[in-house]
Amino acid sequence: MAIAICSAILVSAALGILIYQGTKDTVTIMLDGKKEVVRTHAATVNDMLEDLEITVQAADYVHPSRNAKVDDDLEVVWKPAQKIVMVQDGKRKEVWSTADTVNELLKDQDLSVKEQDKITPSKNTKLKANMEVAIDKAFSLKLVVGGDEKQVWSTSTTVADFLKQQGVKLNDLDRVEPELTEKVEAENTVNVVRIEKVTDVVEEPVDFAVITKKDDSLSKGKEKIVKEGKDGLVSKKYAVIKENGKEVKRELLSEKVVNEKQDKVITVGTRTTVAQASRGVTNVSSSSGKEIYVSSTAYTASCKGCSGVTSTGVDLKSNPGAKIIAVDPSVIPMGSKVYVEGYGYAVAADKGGAIKGNRIDVFFSSKNDAYRWGVKRVKVRVLD
Structure with missing residues (x-):
């Protein structure tokens, strides 16, 4: 009898267990990427996770939501943050x-x-x-390379790294502004100045000089070419510095004469023909030439304001016997030979500030002769 009762109890318990297990829901759950199948009596997803001793943080991903009802064949995903x-x-x-x-x-x-x-x-x-x-975060800035400008983007870094990012290769002489070690910032301008040093050889002409020599065998004012001039040629070697293709500095390294220059030599006459007081016979006729009437005065080599040398270079003190008159060149041309009534043959070889128009000043070596001449109206014949 007792055995029968015990058997009945065991059967009843086993049957209860079978019934309990049979009422569980089958749930597929992805736990941090790993797939598991569980059977549960949990009412909600949250209850199920608690049954599985899974602590869910607020940032974790749970699908469906934790308060979702658990049904048979439900799929739950839990991904921890x-x-x-x-x-x-x-x-x-x-x-x-x-x-x-x-x-x-x-x-x-x-x-x-x-x-x-x-x-x-x-x-x-x-x-x-x-x-x-x-x-x-990237920011905008300006990049200038060899004068070419463009707007680019960069993050905070050094100028050196920035140029590498932009594919800019630097040559030994190039200048970078700002310095390579400085940090680039928004709205900066990074300027790469391309510098090159080249050698330039040029040939330049050398102008010949004009050398003037005095010649007392030539009449005053006349010129004679003794030797023609010829330009020379020199080769010059320069060190040239260029920035962005433009020359900024040029330094002469050496020069070499290719052709020597030949200076031009000219002689200029200094001889002055002066009519001397003479009782000899002249070959100039006093009756030929243009005649004019003038007001005449007289002067000496040592008169007030006089230098003793005429405007044409005649030294009156060294030539006291010279027959010279001062004239207005617009009336009587300088260098003209003349015949002055009461004075004789003379040369128009001087001029003065007060001698204007039909007026002359005759030269005497002594003051007495000059005073004696005084002021008088005379006839002048221009011979040539």
Whole structure:
């Protein structure tokens, strides 16, 4: 009897267990990427996760929601969030995210990035717990290379690294503004001045000089070419500095004479023909030539304001017997031979500030003769 009762109890318990197990829901759950199938009496997804001793954080991904009702054949996904350190503009911030890649993290955080922004590590990098993601925002600045200007983008870096990013290669002599070690900033202008040093050889003409020599065998005012002039030629070697293709400095290194110059030599006559007081016979007729009447005065070599030398260069003190008159050249041409009534034959070889129009000044070596002449109206015949 007792055995029968015990058997009945065992059967009843087993049957109860079978009935209990049979009423459980079958749920497929993805736990952090791993697929499991569980049977549960949990009423909600949250209850089921608690039964599985899974601690869910606020940033974790759970689908369907934790308060969703558990049904048979339900599929549940749980993806725990990871702690990521984000660095932007030098500021660090810890965030929790279930994103798989850096790119998904940026979208998850509603961060707008430009193509020119620098993201470290790259956008397609898989995220790991405690990973650091840095965002360097790009800015616009001006780049001038060899005078060619363009607007470009860059993140905060040195001028040297910026030029490498832009594919700009520097030559040994190039000048960069600002310095290569300085940081580039928004609205900066980075200027690369292309400098080159070249050698230039040019041939330049050398003008001949004109050498004038006095010749007392020639009449005063006459010229004679003794030797013709000829330009020379010199080869000059220069060191030339160019900036952006334009010459800024030229330094003479050496020069070499290719052809010597030949100076022109001219002789200029200094001989003056002076009529002397003479009782001899002259070959000039006093009755020929143009006649005019003039007002005449007299002067000496030592008169007040006189230098003793005529305007044509005759030294009156050395030629006291010279027969010279001062004239207005517009009336009687300089150098003309004349015959002056009461004075005789003379040469128009002087002029003075007060001698204007029909007026002459006759030369005497002594003051007495000059005073004796006084002021008188005389007839002058211009012979030639």
